[in-house]
Amino acid sequence: MRPKLLPLSETMHLIMLALKKPLHGYAIMQHVSEMSGGQVNIAAGTLYGALDNLKKNQYIELISDPAERKKVYQVTTLGEEILELENIRLKKFISLYESEDGSNE
Numbered sequence: 001m002r003p004k005l006l007p008l009s010e011t012m013h014l015i016m017l018a019l020k021k022p023l024h025g026y027a028i029m030q031h032v033s034e035m036s037g038g039q040v041n042i043a044a045g046t047l048y049g050a051l052d053n054l055k056k057n058q059y060i061e062l063i064s065d066p067a068e069r070k071k072v073y074q075v076t077t078l079g080e081e082i083l084e085l086e087n088i089r090l091k092k093f094i095s096l097y098e099s100e101d102g103s104n105e
Contacts, residue, residue: 004057008086012050012052014040016075016083019060024070027050 005012009034018031028051029042042050054060055084059079064072075083 003082005053005059005084006082006085008082009050010040011042011052012044013083013086015042015047015050016049016054016059019073019075019079022063022072022074024072026066029074055071 060073082096
């Protein structure tokens with residue numbers, strides 16, 4: 001059975017990559033923008049919806065005190081496994097682009 005949320009959306013993928021180190025919401029938005037060379041800018045509503053989904057599926061976890069104003073998140077071990085599955089999937093796509101006839105033989 002395929003894990004939930006796969007394949008990851010571009011937004012969720014970038015958020016999870018950003019959360020390989022602990023970050024709070026605004027820092028996540030800044031890091032995603034930096035990683036994407038300014039091509040992806042996540043709005044606050046989109047970010048917090050994605051964080052809720054990722055947390056619900058245990059791909060990320062809240063590591064700060066829930067009572068604190070700034071919520072700090074980090075990717076979980078399961079989240080790292082999901083990122084590795086996505087890495088393999090995306091490398092397959094890249095190999096299709098790089099093959100001359102698209103057959104990947």
